[in-house]
Amino acid sequence: MSEKERLLFQENSERRAVRAVYLENQANTRVDERVLEEMLPYFKEQYGNAQSMHSLGAVSKDAIEKARKEVADLIGSRENEIYFTSCASEANNLAVKGVADAYKQKGKHLVVSAIEHFSVLNAARRLGQNGFDVTYLPVDRYGLISPEEVKNALREDTVLVSIQHANPEIGTIQPLEEISRIVREKKIPLHTDATCTAGIIPVDVNSLGVDLLTLSGSQFYGPKGASALYIKKGIKLTPQIDGGIQENGRRAGTENVPAIVGFGKACVLAKSERDDNKRKMLPLRDRLIAALPEKIEHIYVNGHPDKRLPNNVNISVEFVEGEGMFLLLDQKGIYVSSGSACASKALKMSHVLSAINVDPAVGQGSILITLSKYTTSEDIDYLLAEFPPIVKRLRDMSPLYSYFLKTGQRRPAGPGTDYEHEHEHEQNQEEE
Amino acid sequence: MAFYSEKVMDHFQNPRNVGEIKDADGTGEIGNPVCGDMMSFYIKVKDNVIEDVKFKTFGCGAAIAVSSMVSEMAKGKTLDEAMQITNASVAKELGGLPPNKMHCSNLGADALHKAIEDYKRKHGGTT
Numbered sequence: 221m222s223e224k225e226r227l228l229f230q231e232n233s234e235r236r237a238v239r240a241v242y243l244e245n246q247a248n249t250r251v252d253e254r255v256l257e258e259m260l261p262y263f264k265e266q267y268g269n270a271q272s273m274h275s276l277g278a279v280s281k282d283a284i285e286k287a288r289k290e291v292a293d294l295i296g297s298r299e300n301e302i303y304f305t306s307c308a309s310e311a312n313n314l315a316v317k318g319v320a321d322a323y324k325q326k327g328k329h330l331v332v333s334a335i336e337h338f339s340v341l342n343a344a345r346r347l348g349q350n351g352f353d354v355t356y357l358p359v360d361r362y363g364l365i366s367p368e369e370v371k372n373a374l375r376e377d378t379v380l381v382s383i384q385h386a387n388p389e390i391g392t393i394q395p396l397e398e399i400s401r402i403v404r405e406k407k408i409p410l411h412t413d414a415t416c417t418a419g420i421i422p423v424d425v426n427s428l429g430v431d432l433l434t435l436s437g438s439q440f441y442g443p444k445g446a447s448a449l450y451i452k453k454g455i456k457l458t459p460q461i462d463g464g465i466q467e468n469g470r471r472a473g474t475e476n477v478p479a480i481v482g483f484g485k486a487c488v489l490a491k492s493e494r495d496d497n498k499r500k501m502l503p504l505r506d507r508l509i510a511a512l513p514e515k516i517e518h519i520y521v522n523g524h525p526d527k528r529l530p531n532n533v534n535i536s537v538e539f540v541e542g543e544g545m546f547l548l549l550d551q552k553g554i555y556v557s558s559g560s561a562c563a564s565k566a567l568k569m570s571h572v573l574s575a576i577n578v579d580p581a582v583g584q585g586s587i588l589i590t591l592s593k594y595t596t597s598e599d600i601d602y603l604l605a606e607f608p609p610i611v612k613r614l615r616d617m618s619p620l621y622s623y624f625l626k627t628g629q630r631r632p633a634g635p636g637t638d639y640e641h642e643h644e645h646e647q648n649q650e651e652e
Numbered sequence: 653m654a655f656y657s658e659k660v661m662d663h664f665q666n667p668r669n670v671g672e673i674k675d676a677d678g679t680g681e682i683g684n685p686v687c688g689d690m691m692s693f694y695i696k697v698k699d700n701v702i703e704d705v706k707f708k709t710f711g712c713g714a715a716i717a718v719s720s721m722v723s724e725m726a727k728g729k730t731l732d733e734a735m736q737i738t739n740a741s742v743a744k745e746l747g748g749l750p751p752n753k754m755h756c757s758n759l760g761a762d763a764l765h766k767a768i769e770d771y772k773r774k775h776g777g778t779t
Contacts, residue, residue, distance in 0.1 A: 544712060
């Protein structure tokens with residue numbers, strides 16, 4: 221590290237030390253101290269491979285089986301229905317590709333929603349390139365999937381339906397029980413990506429009526445590196461990683477024992493503390509949703525007013541661009557994310573915002589704020605104090621805003637916006 | 653490593669020459685079709701020299717930094733000199749831009765050139 225770099229690093233650290241308000245909890249959460257404590261021995265002393273026959277290996281094996289029970293207890297399944305993976309993306313890939321492959325003799329049609337996470341959407345898209353037919357279900361302006369539309373999409377050759385439990389970006393919670401009744405009637409496997417609900421709100425595989433469910437510990441104060449796929453007994457699935465006998469032959473690869481142990485502990489804590497955490501986050505979320513439009517003109521809340529995750533706030537700020545806002549918030553030690561085109565590495569507006577028909581000019585100014593159990597009332601005060609001047613500063617240099625002030629008219633930000641979702645992109649071109 | 657260079661962050665946080673010129677001699681505007689950025693440039697010209705330049709920009713951090721840098725580079729230059737400013741030379745002056753921002757946000761020089769062309773149109777190409 222050069223002297224200049226060292227000074228910069230020091231300056232950054234000092235700046236961060238002033239105040240750090242982490243509000244990107246849909247991306248990752250801070251590991252709970254009690255989770256970390258539980259994990260540490262499995263780095264230091266109990267480092268055996270869980271597949272080894274000696275007694276050190278047995279300790280790891282036992283730890284994994286304990287965690288398996290803890291995960292099962294959180295979602296109301298049996299232990300032998302829980303399969304550990306490295307991340308939620310892997311679990312989603314295993315569910316979508318694994319089930320599609322195992323049932324391909326029966327048919328080659330899948331149904332997914334247009335606002336799934338990319339690990340479902342792109343897995344489905346790849347199957348589409350390999351001879352499968354994929355139906356992408358539209359959503360309404362709140363992001364809700366209509367059970368009726370699901371019903372109409374089902375065919376004789378449908379082998380999998382994958383509908384997320386809630387959307388991580390706009391927080392909309394789907395009527396999954398209703399959807400599962402319809403899908404079950406046809407005896408078609410139903411997968412749900414519950415990555416942003418498990419550990420946050422009640423998730424029970426029996427009451428939801430799903431056959432496969434993805435959950436991830438890092439979303440609720442567990443470590444990165446361990447997630448799980450619930451696979452109901454009797455559901456067939458082709459492994460996507462071939463190798464040894466781990467996870468009953470359905471997912472090969474040496475188990476990440478410390479992460480799995482931490483995941484299990486996070487599930488135990490979530491089961492007893494989830495409702496308290498929700499009671500803490502909900503008023504903070506509602507305060508933000510009420511106060512932001514009071515403090516800043518021309519902003520819109522994306523997502524559903526009630527059927528919404530207790531930690532999700534997604535707003536579009538008109539006349540400014542999202543990346544500018546999050547960079548300036550970052551300077552204040554406030555960490556959020558943006559669904560704008562300029563902030564995404566692909567330079568395209570979020571497929572979720574375009575699916576709920578957010579005007580591209582407005583969607584560019586989107587900010588996603590997600591709370592955790594660590595978020596305090598002071599954090600919200602700080603955000604509410606710092607955010608309005610940032611918006612004002614960017615609006616003062618926005619030609620779209622000065623045009624609006626002069627004429628009272630809105631003008632489009634640009635001739636058009638590219639869409640991430642090929643399906644919608646095609647539709648768009650047709651409309652043009 | 654931060655996403656943007658120190659110089660980009662400086663121009664983004666402390667943009668130079670933000671605003672509009674009411675009685676501008678030339679104005680130019682450019683929009684990006686993909687991500688929807690928009691830049692408006694205003695120039696005041698005296699004796700063939702850009703005496704004052706202001707801009708307004710809707711766009712990401714890079715778009716704002718680029719606009720600011722262009723305004724700084726153009727001020728005091730003759731029209732011919734200012735026409736030599738390219739998007740590439742602006743990016744270089746900023747100490748580089750992330751690869752995915754090179755095309756989408758780096759349109760400041762184009763907007764400036766449009767303002768100069770507008771001036772020339774209005775003034776018959778001579779001063």
